[in-house]
Amino acid sequence: xxxxxxxxxxxxxxxxxxxxxxxxxxxxxxxxxxxxxxxxxxxxxxxxxxxxxxxxxxxxxxxxxxxxxxxxxxxxxxxxxxxxxxxxxxxxxxxxxxxxxxxxxxxxxxxxxxxxxxxxxxxxxxxxxxxxxxxxxxxxxxxxxxxxxxxxxxxxxxxxxxxxxxxxxxxxxxxxxxxxxxxxxxxxxxxxxxxxxxxxxxxxxxxxxxxxxxxxxxxxxxxxxxxxxxxxxxxxxxxxxx
Amino acid sequence: xxxxxxxxxxxxxxxxxxxxxxxxxxxxxxxxxxxxxxxxxxxxxxxxxxxxxxxxxxxxxxxxxxxxxxxxxxxxxxxxxxxxxxxxxxxxxxxxxxxxxxxxxxxxxxxxxxxxxxxxxxxxxxxxxxxxxxxxxxxxxxxxxxxxxxxxxxxxxxxxxxxxxxxxxxxxxxxxxxxxxxxxxxxxxxxxxxxxxxxxxxxxxxxxxxxxxxxxxxxxxxxxxxxxxxxxxxxxxxxxxx
Numbered sequence: 001x002x003x004x005x006x007x008x009x010x011x012x013x014x015x016x017x018x019x020x021x022x023x024x025x026x027x028x029x030x031x032x033x034x035x036x037x038x039x040x041x042x043x044x045x046x047x048x049x050x051x052x053x054x055x056x057x058x059x060x061x062x063x064x065x066x067x068x069x070x071x072x073x074x075x076x077x078x079x080x081x082x083x084x085x086x087x088x089x090x091x092x093x094x095x096x097x098x099x100x101x102x103x104x105x106x107x108x109x110x111x112x113x114x115x116x117x118x119x120x121x122x123x124x125x126x127x128x129x130x131x132x133x134x135x136x137x138x139x140x141x142x143x144x145x146x147x148x149x150x151x152x153x154x155x156x157x158x159x160x161x162x163x164x165x166x167x168x169x170x171x172x173x174x175x176x177x178x179x180x181x182x183x184x185x186x187x188x189x190x191x192x193x194x195x196x197x198x199x200x201x202x203x204x205x206x207x208x209x210x211x212x213x214x215x216x217x218x219x220x221x222x223x224x225x226x227x228x229x230x231x232x233x234x235x236x237x238x239x240x241x242x
Numbered sequence: 243x244x245x246x247x248x249x250x251x252x253x254x255x256x257x258x259x260x261x262x263x264x265x266x267x268x269x270x271x272x273x274x275x276x277x278x279x280x281x282x283x284x285x286x287x288x289x290x291x292x293x294x295x296x297x298x299x300x301x302x303x304x305x306x307x308x309x310x311x312x313x314x315x316x317x318x319x320x321x322x323x324x325x326x327x328x329x330x331x332x333x334x335x336x337x338x339x340x341x342x343x344x345x346x347x348x349x350x351x352x353x354x355x356x357x358x359x360x361x362x363x364x365x366x367x368x369x370x371x372x373x374x375x376x377x378x379x380x381x382x383x384x385x386x387x388x389x390x391x392x393x394x395x396x397x398x399x400x401x402x403x404x405x406x407x408x409x410x411x412x413x414x415x416x417x418x419x420x421x422x423x424x425x426x427x428x429x430x431x432x433x434x435x436x437x438x439x440x441x442x443x444x445x446x447x448x449x450x451x452x453x454x455x456x457x458x459x460x461x462x463x464x465x466x467x468x469x470x471x472x473x474x475x476x477x478x479x480x481x482x483x484x
Contacts, residue, residue, distance in 0.1 A: 191448070191457075202444075205459070206433070212468070215433075215459035217447070226454070228481065232474065239470065 001128035013063055015056070020125045023080070024048060024073040028059035029134050030066075036136025037068040038241040039129060041122060041152075043144010043165075046077025058142070058230065065234040066242060068135045072125045074145070075117040086110060093169070097195075108171045111147045115174065118148045119155065126158055140237045143188075146204070147174040153181045161240035163188065163233045165225075166215075168200035175207050184212040186236045188229055193222045243370035255305055257298070262367045265322070266290060266315040270301035271376050272308075278378025279310040280483040281371060283364060283394075285386010285407075288319025300384070300472060307476040308484060310377050314367045316387070317359040328352060335411070339437075350413045353389050357416065360390045361397065368400055382479045385430075388446070389416040395423045403482035405430065405475045407467075408457075410442035417449050426454040428478045430471055435464045 004017040004024075014031040017024070026048060029037065040062050044051045048071060059069035076083045089110035096103045130137055138160040141149050146167045153162040154177045162181070166189035187205050191198065205215050214236075218226050246259040246266075256273040259266070268290060271279065282304050286293045290313060301311035318325045331352035338345045372379055380402040383391050388409045395404040396419045404423070408431035429447050433440065447457050456478075460468050 189457075211461065213461050214468075215431075215457065217457035217459070219453065219455050226456075228477075231477070235470075235473070 001131075009060075011060065011064075013060055015059075018128075020072070020121070020128045023121050023125070024078065025070055025125055026052075026055070026059075027068065027070045027129060028056070028063055029068045030063050033066075033068075033134050036134060037063075037066055038137060038237070039126075039135050039139045040067050040069045040237060041125075041139065041141045041144075041159075042069050042071040043142060043149060044071060044074070045145065046074030048073050048078050050078075061230050062142075062234060062237070065238060067140075067234075067237065068129075069142075070125065070129055072118075072122055075114060075121065083113070086113065103169065104172065107169050108173075111145070111169070111171050112173065114145065115147050115151050115171075118145070119151050122148070122152060123156055126156070130158070138241050140241050142233060142237075146170060150174050150178050150181060153183050153185070154178070159183060161185075161237055163236065166190070166193075166196065166201040166204065168197040168204070169195070170200075170204060175204055178204060178207040179209045181209050183210060184236070184240050185210045186214045186216065186233060188225055189215060189217040190222055190224055191217050191219050192224075195222050243373075251302075253302065253306075255302055257301075260370075262314070262363070262370045265363050265367070266320065267312055267367055268294075268297065268301075269310065269312045269371060270298070270305055271310045272305050275308075275310075275376050278376060279305075279308055280479070281368075281377050281379060281381045282309050282311045282479060283367075283381065283383045283386075283401075284311050284313040285384060285391060286313060286316070287387065288316030290315050290320050292320075303472050304384075304476055304479070307480060309382075309476075309479065310371075311384075312367065312371055314360075314364055317356060317363065325355070328355065345411065346414065349411050350415075353387070353411070353413050354415065356387065357389050357393050357413075360387070361393050364390070364394060365398055368398070372400070380483050382483050384475060384479075388412060392416050392420050392423060395425050395427070396420070401425060403427075403479055405478065408432070408435075408438065408443040408446065410439040410446070411437070412442075412446060417446055420446060420449040421451045423451050425452060426478070426482050427452045427456070428475060429455065429457045430467055431457060431459040432464055432466060433459050433461050434466075437464050 002019045007015045012031045016027045062069045092106045139158045140161040142163045143165045164187045244261045249257045254273045258269045297313045304311045334348045381400045382403040384405045385407045406429045
């Protein structure tokens with residue numbers, strides 16, 4: 001892990017730009033914290049700089065609740081090398097969705113390699129971040145690509161709670177993996193999501209193996225998650241990580 | 243409104259047994275409150291005495307959040323005169339559900355008269371309770387028979403927020419009324435509810451006309467609503483009533 005830059009923001013927030021191996025990441029912590037903080041991995045579609053305002057807002061919120069928060073760059077996004085196969089799959093997906101054609105094979109081609117690449121990178125980031133004295137674990141995952149969130153919750157024992165953003169463009173193999181998730185899950189579903197099928201998203205909730213799983217559905221489109229859900233997520237993590 | 247008894251409970255909670263007309267009710271308030279409190283109507287299936295431990299627990303919780311809470315006896319329940327037609331409909335419903343027969347006509351016979359009787363009684367209770375200086379309105383409704391909750395939210399302008407417990411044994415006319423509800427709604431759904439059809443319950447959520455409506459689904463059977471939902475409900479009411 002290499003420190004690239006360090007900024008003291010207002011409200012006693014410390015922001016560090018890092019790389020873990022070749023992977024850029026941002027870490028937000030309280031500038032002074034009396035006890036090691038549990039860590040939340042903030043998911044996102046990719047592109048740390050483009051997503052920065054929203055990520056920093058979520059991080060700031062979670063730090064006030066006593067957490068540390070980190071975002072790790074997605075494979076093939078931001079300044080990272082592009083994958084020609086992923087770009088092709090993305091174009092194919094757009095075309096198939098617009099034409100109303102089946103997408104399962106394309107979703108597999110797009111999402112499975114992303115999961116295979118992203119999950120070990122997140123685990124390496126955990127290895128590095130958890131060496132910092134101000135971070136104590138356990139770990140929660142918050143949103144981002146749901147297939148990555150499901151795989152992390154299924155295979156990474158340091159992850160003890162997961163907030164998932166519901167979707168339907170999920171490989172069948174990952175829906176199967178959801179059955180082996182046992183940590184508490186809170187899933188957010190946008191009722192009128194223009195990019196995802198509601199019934200299939202409800203099937204993913206149904207598939208999750210967790211004994212405690214809560215679905216929060218709200219009216220509105222894909223990007224319309226209400227402000228108050230951030231508060232609900234912080235309370236969920238506080239229940240399970242502190 | 244007639245005061246029957248008054249008890250100071252621990253934690254500065256004042257419990258009053260009342261009648262409004264012929265209808266028994268219980269009111270819980272803080273023993274001393276600096277400002278008039280918004281009022282929550284606590285719904286229940288009927289039988290104030292049988293339901294007392296759970297109602298008092300909910301009331302205690304809400305009072306700590308700065309609310310007053312009241313429960314009004316259901317028509318035909320507790321010490322109130324029984325309705326022969328309702329008893330017959332209830333027996334018919336049990337039989338039809340056990341036999342897997344259609345229930346829509348029986349649900350109409352059972353629920354519509356209950357709504358017709360209960361809603362004006364709740365409105366009369368509001369008229370009386372809102373004269374007390376320690377209660378200031380606005381009003382929220384919390385759970386109970388969902389058809390009563392929907393009608394109250396649709397017709398009573400003092401009701402400004404509603405927590406509904408999802409169900410499917412709802413007259414079609416009441417599902418239609420749900421379209422005219424505009425106040426914020428939080429709906430609780432038990433994913434494995436043994437008495438209600440999940441798809442129909444989701445259709446009721448879909449029908450609600452409110453611009454802000456949130457569905458909280460949790461794993462488990464009809465009576466298994468997790469403890470933390472009481473906290474989520476209090477925060478929902480605090481957002482909209484205070």
